[in-house]
Amino acid sequence: MTKHQKRLSVPKSWPVERKTATFTVKADAGPHGEEGVPLVILLRDVLGYVDSKKEARYALNQDSVLVNGKAVSDEQRPIGMFDILSFVERDEHYRVFPDEGGRLTLTPIEADAADSKLGKVVGKQQVTGGATQLALHDGQTLQLDDASEYSTKDSLVIDNETNEIVAHFPYEEGALVTAIKGSHAGQVGTVAEIQVTAGSGNNTVVVEQDEDSYETIEDYVVVIDEKFTGDDE
Structure with a gap:
């Protein structure tokens, strides 16, 4: 299986120039499916914090780059909509957000806002034992004893450390x-x-x-x- 991705065929949401070169980095398996952008692209092409995959690996080995509150070591880890990207040594925090045109951009946020992330409910089903499982847009799942107030298409704010729901935004008129x-x-x-x-x-x-x-x-x-x-x- 090829380790490269042709620039002309990347999803429209990827923040890469399509005609500057033939290939770019291919995302590893993980959250967000095919829409996930390899972390190294954000570090190198968007932020300019590294010049190569080798530099990205070194930075990640220092445990100073966090995704949704957790240190990551894979420079090709997929990053997608509403993920939180934090740089410990720089005290910088960003939320991945779509701009006009659909490209994913990094929106600066305060440190206290980096403790949780937004997830869209895309699935809801009862599982063994009677609990209800909610599936979010990025592949994360939550099991709740009582999920009666939550519906598909709602959005939830999830604490990055405890995985608890800290806010609920229903999908309805006026939202x-x-x-x-x-x-x-x-x-x-x-x-x-x-x-x-x-x-x-x-x-x-x-x-x-x-x-x-x-x-x-x-x-x-x-x-x-x-x-x-x-x-x-």
């Missing part, structure tokens, strides 16, 4: 959302209407902005809180 795919990717607004499509078609949602609105596929939006946009910094 603040950001589009993560499609022509409106990166745009933030309020859900004005949820349109249920009969049959196997995609449900759609109308999102209101200051003086405008747009319609997009329901699966393309994620419920957020105002602080997740970075506008409060």
